[in-house]
Amino acid sequence: MFSDELLHRLAVALGIGLLIGLERGWRARDEGEGERAAGFRTFALSGLLGGICAALVPLAGALVLAAGLLAFSLAFAAFHWLEAQADQDFSATGVVAGILTFALGAYAVLGEVRVAVAAAVAVAALLALKQPLHAWLRRLTWPEIRAGLVLLAMSFLLLPLLPDRPVDPWDALNPAEIWLLAIIIAALSFVGYVAVRIIGARAGIVLLAVAGALASSTAVTLTLARMAKGRAEGAGVLAGGILLASAVMVGRVLVVTFALNPALVLPLAWPLGTAILVFLAGGGFLLLRRTGGEGEGPELTLTNPLELGVALKMAAIIAVVMLLAKLVGDRFGDTGLYVLAAVSGLADVDALTLSMARMAGSGISLEVAAGAIAIAVAVNTAVKCVMAGALGSPRLAVLVTGGSAVAIAAGAGAFLLAQG
Known part of the structure; x- marks a missing residue:
């Protein structure tokens, strides 16, 4: 992959993390420093990390991507578990959103960029529409x-x-x-x-x-x-x-x-x-x-x-x-x-x-x-x-x-x- 194209795809991976991180960070904006497991910067870095791991696949093989996803998922889930214990607020949404951010960042490098961006927009929209969707479910x-x-x-x-x-x-x-x-x-x-x-x-x-x-x-x-x-x-x-x-x-x-x-x-x-x-x-x-x-x-x-x-x-x-x-x-x-x-x-x-x-x-x-x-x-x-x-x-x-x-x-x- 040419360097210009790789830089473009890595930028998209970072943008995906920024998009999802914007919604996650805004939702946790009232929490103090160190009181949340992941915010705007963490999700941005998660997307870029997924892109970097995917970029290493031609050099080190697919195992590096699998290992990166596994390590990221375990670390991300562990920090969210600690946050849930402290806040008594148990929800898997944040963990799933983090894993999706990593995966979409990787797909932006290895797959179709437009599909990755469209999926990221869908993820951000679903996260942002939490209250309306829950209200709609209550009315059903x-x-x-x-x-x-x-x-x-x-x-x-x-x-x-x-x-x-x-x-x-x-x-x-x-x-x-x-x-x-x-x-x-x-x-x-x-x-x-x-x-x-x-x-x-x-x-x-x-x-x-x-x-x-x-x-x-x-x-x-x-x-x-x-x-x-x-x-x-x-x-x-x-x-x-x-x-x-x-x-x-x-x-x-x-x-x-x-x-x-x-x-x-x-x-x-x-x-x-x-x-x-x-x-x-x-x-x-x-x-x-x-x-x-x-x-x-x-x-x-x-x-x-x-x-x-x-x-x-x-x-x-x-x-x-x-x-x-x-x-x-x-x-x-x-x-x-x-x-x-x-x-x-x-x-x-x-x-x-x-x-x-x-x-x-x-x-x-x-x-x-x-x-x-x-x-x-x-x-x-x-x-x-x-x-x-x-x-x-x-x-x-x-x-x-x-x-x-x-x-x-x-x-x-x-x-x-x-x-x-």
């Missing part, structure tokens, strides 16, 4: 942990065992593909579920609408509509929250479509993008006009999307929609698909979106698939207007329906212009 419930473990097992144990081919006479149902699509939607919904759990039950309307809509925009609409019942003075901000949730729902459709079939995004970008802008403009206008007494956030209850029953239900819905799309498309053509999209949109847009994204370009044209998704989104938006009127107040219904109607009309106009 056993059913949530169990559901996540079950779904992970179903994903990584069952998914490889499922047939990755059509198993029905119509060549429409691929078990492995259907289960994978259900996992994708469950994972995306779980982001919103976790966000709502972190935000808390009495959050602001904006945060609640955005986080909740990642999991279920319908749940957000139902919650805000019920809150508007008998609260005419708060209808404006609640309607703004519903419109904002609709914008998140449409954006989610675009993200899922892009992940599964990027070619389908192009015919959808103009209509759905236009609808998102209108929803954001309408929701933002109503939220910015909020007055005193409108800022209370409602309770939002969501079903954990990582529950096995919820995932199986989603997989069943996707399978039914994909089968119907195949049968209806073959028998009734494009018109039948549009009718199926409208019916699907009455309850949910995810299953129809996933089905069209997987089938577009193979049996269904991109334009027809895009039109079906747009219809499902429009129908689902109209259903939210009905919810606002049936469960909320007349003023809420007028505001939500007005904003949604403009968004649907603008999206339809953009779709027609894009078609031609």
